[in-house]
Structures are given as C-alpha cells and as structure tokens.
Amino acid sequence: xxxxxxxxxxxxxxxxxxxxxxxxxxxxxxxxxxxxxxxxxxxxxxxxxxxxxxxxxxxxxxxxxxxxxxxxxxxxxxxxxxxxxxxxxxxxxxxxxxxxxxxxxxxxxxxxxxxxxxxxxxxxxxxxxxxxxxxxxxxxxxxxxxxxxxxxxxxxxxxxxxxxxxxxxxxxxxxxxxxxxxxxxxxxxxxxxxxxxxxxxxxxxxxxxxxxxxxxxxxxxxxxxxxxxxxxxxxxxxxxxxxxxxxxxxxxxxxxxxxxxxxxxxxxxxxxxxxxxxxxxxxxxxxxxxxxxxxxxxxxxxxxx
Amino acid sequence: xxxxxxxxxxxxxxxxxxxxxxxxxxxxxxxxxxxxxxxxxxxxxxxxxxxxxxxxxxxxxxxxxxxxxxxxxxxxxxxxxxxxxxxxxxxxxxxxxxxxxxxxxxxxxxxxxxxxxxxxxxxxxxxxxxxxxxxxxxxxxxxxxxxxxxxxxxxxxxxxxxxxxxxxxxxxxxxxxxxxxxxxxxxxxxxxxxxxxxxxxxxxxxxxxxxxxxxxxxxxxxxxxxxxxxxxxxxxxxxxxxxxxxxxxxxxxxxxxxxxxxxxxxxxxxxxxxxxxxxxxxxxxxxxxxxxxxxxxxxxxxxxxxxxxxxxxxxxxxxxxxxxxxxxxxxxxxxxxxxxxxxxxxxxxxxxxxxxxxxxxxxxxxxxxxxxxxxxxxxxxxxxxxxxxxxxxxxxxxxxxxxxxxxxxxxxxxxxxxxxxxxxxxxxxxxxxxxxxxxxxxxxxxx
Numbered sequence: 215x216x217x218x219x220x221x222x223x224x225x226x227x228x229x230x231x232x233x234x235x236x237x238x239x240x241x242x243x244x245x246x247x248x249x250x251x252x253x254x255x256x257x258x259x260x261x262x263x264x265x266x267x268x269x270x271x272x273x274x275x276x277x278x279x280x281x282x283x284x285x286x287x288x289x290x291x292x293x294x295x296x297x298x299x300x301x302x303x304x305x306x307x308x309x310x311x312x313x314x315x316x317x318x319x320x321x322x323x324x325x326x327x328x329x330x331x332x333x334x335x336x337x338x339x340x341x342x343x344x345x346x347x348x349x350x351x352x353x354x355x356x357x358x359x360x361x362x363x364x365x366x367x368x369x370x371x372x373x374x375x376x377x378x379x380x381x382x383x384x385x386x387x388x389x390x391x392x393x394x395x396x397x398x399x400x401x402x403x404x405x406x407x408x409x410x411x412x413x414x415x416x417x418x419x420x421x422x423x424x425x426x427x428x429x430x431x432x433x434x435x436x437x438x439x440x441x442x443x444x445x446x447x448x449x450x451x452x453x454x455x456x457x458x459x460x461x462x463x464x465x466x467x468x469x470x471x472x473x474x475x476x477x478x479x480x481x482x483x484x485x486x487x488x489x490x491x492x493x494x495x496x497x498x499x500x501x502x503x504x505x506x507x508x509x510x511x512x513x514x515x516x517x518x519x
Numbered sequence: 520x521x522x523x524x525x526x527x528x529x530x531x532x533x534x535x536x537x538x539x540x541x542x543x544x545x546x547x548x549x550x551x552x553x554x555x556x557x558x559x560x561x562x563x564x565x566x567x568x569x570x571x572x573x574x575x576x577x578x579x580x581x582x583x584x585x586x587x588x589x590x591x592x593x594x595x596x597x598x599x600x601x602x603x604x605x606x607x608x609x610x611x612x613x614x615x616x617x618x619x620x621x622x623x624x625x626x627x628x629x630x631x632x633x634x635x636x637x638x639x640x641x642x643x644x645x646x647x648x649x650x651x652x653x654x655x656x657x658x659x660x661x662x663x664x665x666x667x668x669x670x671x672x673x674x675x676x677x678x679x680x681x682x683x684x685x686x687x688x689x690x691x692x693x694x695x696x697x698x699x700x701x702x703x704x705x706x707x708x709x710x711x712x713x714x715x716x717x718x719x720x721x722x723x724x725x726x727x728x729x730x731x732x733x734x735x736x737x738x739x740x741x742x743x744x745x746x747x748x749x750x751x752x753x754x755x756x757x758x759x760x761x762x763x764x765x766x767x768x769x770x771x772x773x774x775x776x777x778x779x780x781x782x783x784x785x786x787x788x789x790x791x792x793x794x795x796x797x798x799x800x801x802x803x804x805x806x807x808x809x810x811x812x813x814x815x816x817x818x819x820x821x822x823x824x825x826x827x828x829x830x831x832x833x834x835x836x837x838x839x840x841x842x843x844x845x846x847x848x849x850x851x852x853x854x855x856x857x858x859x860x861x862x863x864x865x866x867x868x869x870x871x872x873x874x875x876x877x878x879x880x881x882x883x884x885x886x887x888x889x890x891x892x893x894x895x896x897x898x899x900x901x902x903x904x905x906x907x908x909x910x911x912x913x914x915x916x917x918x919x920x921x922x923x924x925x926x927x928x929x930x931x932x933x934x935x936x937x938x939x940x941x942x943x944x945x946x947x948x949x950x951x952x953x954x955x956x957x958x959x960x961x962x963x964x965x966x
Binding site (some may be wrong): 259262263264265268326327328329330357358359360361363364366367368381412413414415445447448449450451452454455472474481499500 | 555558559560561563564628629630631632660661662663665666667668669670673713714741743744745746747748751768770771772773774776777796
C-alpha cells in the first residue's frame with residue numbers, strides 16, 4: 215500500500231478523540247501550575263466525550279486520584295502517561311488470534327443494523343486477496359432488502375467468488391450450501407455476511423447460534439472466528455451489544471468500523487475489557503483499502519497522543 | 520445493571536429525612552445523580568451541563584424545597600424540562616408546502632437507517648390516506664436504490680426508480696416531474712449517507728435542497744449513538760438546515776441520550792421514531808416516553824396506551840361481571856390470550872415496564888408465546904360445551920382435543936389445571952375478599 219504510513223492513518227482515525235483529550239486536558243500543561251480538583255473534572259469530561267463508558271471512566275478517575283500525588287508534582291505529562299498505560303493495559307490483555315489454520319477458514323461477521331458489516335467484509339476480502347487467498351463471500355443476510363445485491367457488487371469489485379440464496383431464505387440453508395461450495399472448490403476462506411440484528415431480539419440471536427452449529431457440521435471447528443462489528447460512534451450501548459453477541463454467538467474478535475476522524479471509538483476499550491477478546495481490525499475510511507489490523511500500542515498512542 | 524434514577528434520588532433524599540426542608544446542597548447531591556444518569560444514557564456532556572443549569576434554577580425554587588416528596592418533585596422538573604427540549608407534547612406532523620408535492624429530504628450518516636425510515640415514513644403517510652412517491656438519490660452505496668425499490672415493492676409503496684439516471688439531481692428532478700404528473704402529495708427523498716460529515720456530501724445535499732425546496736429536511740439519528748451525536752447533528756443543522764429528527768433503532772435497549780443531545784444542539788424537534796424492523800413499526804415521537812427511557816423510568820405511559828388500544832372496554836366490563844359471578848369460561852380465557860397477543864410480543868410489553876427492560880431479555884418470552892399459541896389451539900379444538908364447562912372433559916374428550924390441536928394429552932391437562940386454578944383465584948377476587956386487598960397492598964406505588 216502506498217500513501218501515508220500505517221501509523222499515520224491510525225493517528226488520523228483517532229484525531230478527533232485526541233483533539234478533545236488534548237484541548238481539555240493537556241492545555242493544563244502550559245499553565246505550569248499545580249493541578250486542582252477541577253482539572254480532574256476536565257479529564258473526566260474528556261474521557262466521557264471519548265465514549266469510554268461511565269464504568270471505565272470512573273475506574274480511570276480512581277486510578278488518577280490514587281496517583282494524584284505523583285500527578286500533582288509531575289504535572290499533566292504524568293497524567294497522560296498514566297491514562298495511556300491504563301488503556302494499553304486494557305487492550306493488551308486480550309489474546310492473539312490465529313488465522314487460516316484450516317481450510318476453509320470460516321469467519322462470521324455479526325453486529326447490529328447499520329454498523330458496516332458488508333463493507334467490512336469487502337475490505338477483508340480485498341486484504342486477503344492481496345495476500346493471495348481466495349475468499350468466498352456468503353450472503354447469509356436474507357432479510358434486508360438488496361443486502362445480497364450489495365455484497366455481490368463488492369464480490370465483483372474485489373474479484374471474489376460469491377454465494378447467495380433467495381431473499382427471505384433460511385440463512386442456515388444458504389450458509390450450508392455456501393460452505394459446501396467453498397469446501398469442494400478448495401477456497402481458503404469464507405466470509406459470512408449475517409443480517410443486522412439488534413441484540414435485544416432473542417429469536418434473531420438464537421438464529422445466529424443455530425448458524426454457528428450448522429457451520430460446525432459442515433466444516434469442523436467453524437466458525438473459526440466470529441467478528442463483531444462495532445460502530446465507532448456508538449455510545450454505552452456498544453458494551454451491551456458486545457455482551458449479548460458474545461453470549462449468543464461466541465464473539466472472538468472485534469472490528470471497530472467508521473473510525474474515520476470524527477468518531478471516538480472509546481467504547482472499544484470498554485468492550486475489550488469486558489469480553490476479553492481482541493480488536494482485530496479498524497475501519498478508517500470508505501475505500502476498500504481502509505481496513506487496518508489493530509495495534510493496541512498505536513491505538514492508545516492515537517487516543518492520547 | 521443501572522439502578523433507576525428514581526431509586527437513586529430516593530436514596531439521596533432518604534438520608535435527609537428529619538432535616539425538615541431541603542437545602543441547596545441537597546439539591547446539588549440530587550443533580551449529581553441526575554448528571555450521572557444522563558451521562559450513562561449517552562447524553563453529550565456539554566448538553567448535560569446546559570441542561571442541569573436549567574434544572575437547577577427551577578429545582579431550588581419553592582415548589583421543590585417545600586415539597587413533601589422532593590425526589591418526585593425534582594424528577595418532575597427534570598421531566599418537564601426534557602420534554603420541552605425534545606419538542607414538547609404537541610402531536611407531531613409533517614409540514615407541507617403550499618405547492619404540491621411537498622418534498623421531504625431524509626438525511627443522515629451511513630447506517631443510521633435512512634432507507635428504512637424513508638419506507639416507514641411512506642407507510643405512515645399511506646396509513647393517513649396520502650399517496651407519497653419515494654425516490655433514492657443514493658448513487659454511492661452499492662445497491663442502495665435497489666434496497667429502497669425492494670422495500671417499496673414489499674410494502675405497496677410507489678418508488679420512482681429511473682435506472683438509467685445516475686446523478687442525484689437528475690434523479691430528483693425526474694421524481695418531481697413524475698409526482699406532479701401523477702399528483703402525489705409527498706415526495707420522500709432518500710439521500711446518500713457518509714461516514715461523517717464531509718464537504719462533498721453537504722454540497723450534494725445543499726444542491727438537492729435548492730432544487731426540491733423541501734417542506735421538511737429530516738435528520739435520521741441512530742438512538743445508540745454516543746457522544747458523537749452532537750457533532751454530526753450540529754453540522755447537518757449548520758450546513759443543510761434540518762427541520763426535524765427521526766430517531767431510529769429505538770427497539771434496542773439503548774437509553775437514547777443521543778435524542779436529547781441532537782435536539783438540544785439543533786433546536787429541531789424529534790418528530791418520528793423507528794421502533795422495530797417491520798415497516799409499520801414507526802410512530803410520531805412522544806417526548807414523555809423518551810424522557811422516561813433516558814432517565815430509566817420505564818415507559819409506563821406507552822404500556823397504558825397499548826392496553827387501552829387493544830382492550831375492548833365493553834368486553835372487559837363484561838368479563839369483569841362474569842368474574843365477579845365466578846362464571847369464567849375457557850372462552851373468556853381464550854379472549855384474554857388473544858388480547859395479550861394483540862398487544863405485541865411479550866418481549867416488547869415486558870420491555871415497557873420500569874425495571875423490566877433488562878429482565879425481558881432473560882425471560883424466555885418466545886417459549887411464553889409458543890405456550891400461548893398452543894393454549895389457543897387447544898381451546899379452539901373444543902366444543903362450545905367443553906369451553907363453557909371444562910369439568911365434562913373426560914379421558915376420551917381430552918384425547919380428541921389433543922389430536923385436534925396437534926398437542927398432547929399432557930398439554931391439555933396442563934391447560935385445564937391452569938384454568939381451574941385461575942377460576943378458583945377469580946372466585947376469591949370476585950368475593951372482593953382479603954386476597955384482592957393483599958395484592959393491592961403489594962403493588963408498587965404508582966404516581
């Protein structure tokens with residue numbers, strides 16, 4: 215890939231978040247005065263504004279208060295370092311995932327409506343193609359009007375094989391056929407596009423569990439990964455989404471979509487802390503190349519500059 | 520999960536009992552709780568600040584300080600202020616223009632639910648006796664126009680789909696011509712979204728606006744959005760000018776603080792709400808309900824309305840008479856089941872009860888619904904005599920009914936047992952006896 219470096223693009227994605235944190239918090243540095251309680255309020259607001267979620271914010275504030283002695287004497291730089299360390303610690307706790315250990319490597323892409331599942335799949339297919347892998351795009355979203363058409367267009371653009379069923383067909387049936395096709399043709403991977411569903415709909419969440427069972431029957435160990443796509447602009451509800459999807463579908467990784475400069479993405483920190491699964495990818499723009507592997511170091515750096 | 524705000528406020532004020540009247544520092548403590556509740560509900564922190572200022576000036580007024588139930592008084596102030604910010608209690612409607620057709624531009628970020636909302640608004644207009652024409656000018660997202668067309672077909676809505684045109688303004692012009700020629704009163708325009716506010720999109724929307732002279736520019740906002748809700752709504756307001764907000768995905772469990780944020784920074788009222796996946800699940804926005812939700816007070820109002828909507832008053836009175844005379848039959852029981860089912864899914868109904876939103880997801884509501892369906896089937900397989908007097912149900916009758924309803928004898932037995940118990944209970948109710956009073960004493964205090 216040409217253009218700006220990986221780290222630059224990451225930083226750009228988190229620009230907005232960093233701006234908020236910097237403007238409100240780090241300006242204190244310039245005054246060269248001891249910190250006051252109201253400065254801590256400003257930090258709290260900045261963290262809230264980054265959508266870190268109230269529990270995580272309160273925990274971070276506790277840490278800051280506990281170490282306030284050090285921060286008081288060493289100033290805002292110390293505060294920034296403490297926060298960065300906290301965030302990095304939260305993000306690094308999750309285990310590494312391995313990919314493509316078997317063939318076909320089956321990946322479910324799940325999430326609530328409108329988070330960017332289909333686009334994420336297109337980007338993943340593009341990335342894997344560049345690595346020399348053939349990925350079948352399986353349109354198991356048989357609910358939303360024209361969802362399969364949308365995926366088909368992406369399959370054409372990325373030069374990937376494509377499988378679909380009729381609109382309104384049973385997604386598990388479509389999935390079965392897709393997996394059989396992938397197996398017999400020896401594809402490297404299958405990306406399964408599932409219908410967007412609110413995590414509050416019990417029957418739809420059960421459907422997801424059923425699809426996972428069906429996949430396991432066709433391909434041993436499938437789904438090998440279940441990626442939950444989170445909208446980077448989502449608020450505290452992102453945490454609830456993570457919890458519920460993990461319960462129903464066994465989420466193994468997160469994709470933080472739409473992290474393109476205005477969004478904060480702080481909720482991802484809260485979700486990783488809660489679920490203990492890693493963020494795998496970050497979507498930083500609308501183009502096919504705008505999907506980056508996640509890097510905790512870079513994320514914490516980008517968040518707090 | 521979250522304790523509801525009212526519980527927290529009760530706790531704040533409970534510690535004050537005996538002090539006599541409230542002081543300003545008591546109010547401060549209450550405001551801190553409100554602040555946290557609002558932040559937890561994803562209301563933008565600047566909006567929270569602004570809002571609390573408004574509340575404080577009223578909450579330190581005499582009506583609260585002297586109130587015997589300060590927690591309730593504070594909540595009332597909060598509620599009133601919030602309702603006003605969200606657009607007040609007036610019935611929401613679409614503005615129309617003097618010259619037909621009235622154009623409604625649907626705008627918003629990617630994935631907020633523009634296309635679905637466009638179809639839903641279309642259905643809502645049709646239900647009101649109008650004939651809207653729908654058109655998508657989203658030439659960006661793959662298959663976006665296809666999606667609107669398919670949605671329209673499924674919901675018997677007219678969708679203008681000039682496949683050969685691929686420029687937003689040309690598509691809109693063609694739709695306006697079509698609408699004038701056919702005489703559609705409304706044209707609903709689904710526009711392209713973006714990941715975030717960018718110049719290209721804003722220019723396109725401005726062009727469409729100039730061309731269409733819309734009577735409404737609706738900003739479609741995802742109820743689950745966090746702090747970013749303010750920024751994008753503000754941008755759309757500044758650069759395109761919006762007249763109202765459509766709040767989507769309210770069927771989830773997001774507290775929906777985004778609604779308050781967006782309404783506050785744009786000054787535009789929230790006009791409609793998307794409350795489900797079906798095209799019909801769309802309604803004029805009700806500020807009071809949203810306030811209950813943001814504050815974690817439940818949607819008691821919605822529940823009451825739903826009950827009133829579905830329960831036939833005369834039928835209910837007749838049933839009450841029979842219960843009093845202990846004449847409850849399986850026919851009545853069946854009617855009750857049907858009414859519960861008419862109110863919507865158990866899940867949705869439970870979700871409206873304060874404190875039950877969380878519980879609703881842990882109760883197996885689908886099993887409950889299957890059970891209700893099974894019971895209706897069993898009763899439907901009975902003769903009128905059996906329904907009136909279930910005591911005649913001997914073994915062979917039970918077998919016949921089980922076969923007829925596709926259930927098992929155990930299922931039939933279970934229903935009959937349940938019914939007999941219910942009838943016994945009703946007798947005690949009907950006697951106006953102690954049981955009724957005991958139950959009433961246990962009901963949570965309702966305001």
